[in-house]
Amino acid sequence: MTQLVNQLNQLLDVLNHCKTIGMRVIEAEQGKVTLELPYNASLVGNPETGVIHSGAATTLFDTAAGFSVMSSLPEVEICPTLDLRLDHMKPAEPFKPVYGFAETYKLANNVAFTRGILFQNDRNDPIAHGVATFMRLQAGSLTKLSDVMEKVDNSND
Amino acid sequence: MTKLDIKNTVKKVQDQNDYSDLVNLIPYAKTIGIEVQRFGDDVLFRLPRRKSNLGNPILPAIHGGVISGFMEHSALLSLIMFMDTPVLPKIVDFSIDFLRAGHDKDTFVECEVARQGRRVANVAITAWQVKRAEPIATARAHFLLG
Numbered sequence: 001m002t003q004l005v006n007q008l009n010q011l012l013d014v015l016n017h018c019k020t021i022g023m024r025v026i027e028a029e030q031g032k033v034t035l036e037l038p039y040n041a042s043l044v045g046n047p048e049t050g051v052i053h054s055g056a057a058t059t060l061f062d063t064a065a066g067f068s069v070m071s072s073l074p075e076v077e078i079c080p081t082l083d084l085r086l087d088h089m090k091p092a093e094p095f096k097p098v099y100g101f102a103e104t105y106k107l108a109n110n111v112a113f114t115r116g117i118l119f120q121n122d123r124n125d126p127i128a129h130g131v132a133t134f135m136r137l138q139a140g141s142l143t144k145l146s147d148v149m150e151k152v153d154n155s156n157d
Numbered sequence: 158m159t160k161l162d163i164k165n166t167v168k169k170v171q172d173q174n175d176y177s178d179l180v181n182l183i184p185y186a187k188t189i190g191i192e193v194q195r196f197g198d199d200v201l202f203r204l205p206r207r208k209s210n211l212g213n214p215i216l217p218a219i220h221g222g223v224i225s226g227f228m229e230h231s232a233l234l235s236l237i238m239f240m241d242t243p244v245l246p247k248i249v250d251f252s253i254d255f256l257r258a259g260h261d262k263d264t265f266v267e268c269e270v271a272r273q274g275r276r277v278a279n280v281a282i283t284a285w286q287v288k289r290a291e292p293i294a295t296a297r298a299h300f301l302l303g
Contacts, residue, residue, distance in 0.1 A: 016211040017220040044184040045230075046245055047159040053185035054248040055226020062222040078213060081221045085252040 004028040008067050018063055021056065031072035031104040035064045038097045050094030057098065057118055057128060058086055064100035065114040065132040072104040072112070077137060079112060084132035086118075092127050096120050102130070110136055164243050171195075171238070179234065186230050189223055193234065200238065202231040202266040211261060219259035224284060228253065228266055228296045232280035235268040236300060246278065246300035253296035262286045264293070271297075278302055 008025040012018050021043060027034040037043075037052075037060045045053025062084055069079045092098050101123070102116030112134045117126035161182060170179045176193035180186045189210055192203040204210070204219075204227045212220030229251055236246050264286050271279045282296040283289075 014214045015220065016209055016214065017223055018212070020209040042184050042188045046161075047182065047184065048161050048245075053183065053226060053230070054251065055185055055189070055222070055229050058225040058229065058251065059220060059222025062220070062225065078215070080213075080258070081255050083252070083254045084221070084225070085250065087250045088248050091247070 002028060004030075004071060008033065008071065011067075011070075012063075015063070017059065021059070023060065023063060025067065026099075028067070028071050031068055031107075033064055033067040033071055033102055035060060035067070035100045036097050037100065039095050044094075046091075049091070051091045052094070052098065054086075054088060057088075057092065057100075058084070060098060060100040061086055061102065061116060061118060061128070061130045062132065064102040064116055065130065066134060068102040068104045068114050068116070069107070069112040069134045069136075072107050073136075079134040079136055082111065082133045082135050084130065086128050086130040088128050090127055092118075093120055098127070102132075112136060161245065163237060163245065164241075167237060179237075183230070185226065189226060191227060191230060191234075200235060200268070202227070202234070202268075204264040204266070206261050206263055208261075213258075216258055217261045219261065219264065221253075221255060221259070224255075224259050224264065224294055225251065225253050225296070227264065228282040228284055228294065229298055231266040232268050232282050232296075232298045233300065235270060235280060236273070236278055236302070239270065240273055240278070240302070244303055246302050249277070249299040249301055251296065251298045253294055255294050257291065257293040259284075259293045260286060265289075273302070276302060 005028045043052045043056040106113040118128040119126045170176045194201045210223045266284045269281045284294045285292045
């Protein structure tokens with residue numbers, strides 16, 4: 001596993017909801033991240049089919065897109081989502097993990113633009129397409145991963 | 158898999174004015190903790206503060222995906238409750254603008270079915286925490302019906 005994957009998984013562990021639903025970073029390079037969301041009965045949106053809820057898919061995409069921004073920066077920063085859109089091509093298949101891939105295709109001074117897909121068996125046959133934009137926080141605020149980890153460690157003492 | 162009896166569940170919860178059975182039909186809604194309150198024809202959806210819904214641990218703030226999921230599911234429940242839809246509507250697309258941080262507090266959602274055709278419905282969704290006039294997010298969704 002690359003250092004970036006480890007670093008992003010470390011961050012994922014302090015995001016309560018991501019940890020609760022069992023999300024993991026499985027691939028990461030500068031500006032491109034793939035996350036895995038394992039199948040989980042507590043995320044089901046349609047009990048007739050066992051398919052997971054689109055809200056869980058949105059959470060996966062939001063996290064993947066946000067992490068792609070962080071991975072495109074010289075040091076990982078926390079960037080809030082400005083807006084997000086997800087188009088659902090087809091329902092997910094039940095009992096299988098869903099993968100979220102996102103890339104930052106333009107990193108401007110204040111805003112980062114991302115796009116990506118959710119898929120299961122085949123990257124070329126996505127279950128959803130998405131776009132999201134993120135704000136870059138100004139330097140000086142508590143934005144760096146190292147600061148965040150330190151603050152979280154202290155608050156757990 | 159469980160067969161859903163949406164029509165009867167909706168009738169039952171409306172008669173009792175207790176919507177927990179409707180929420181409990183869908184595991185995801187139970188996982189994030191959605192509640193439904195009805196005042197005449199107005200419906201208010203509530204997401205009580207819950208540690209497992211947090212994203213950013215520093216603020217702390219609710220994960221944007223949870224706010225999205227809450228708003229999406231509120232829109233779906235609005236359709237089920239008012240449109241006499243016997244099946245679960247299917248999400249086509251969802252778009253959200255985050256206006257303010259969602260703090261570690263109760264969140265409220267109101268939905269407006271902007272248009273319902275025979276095959277597709279458009280729902281406008283607003284979420285707030287402190288004041289209705291200061292939304293934390295606005296969203297819209299399309300659903301396929303039937």
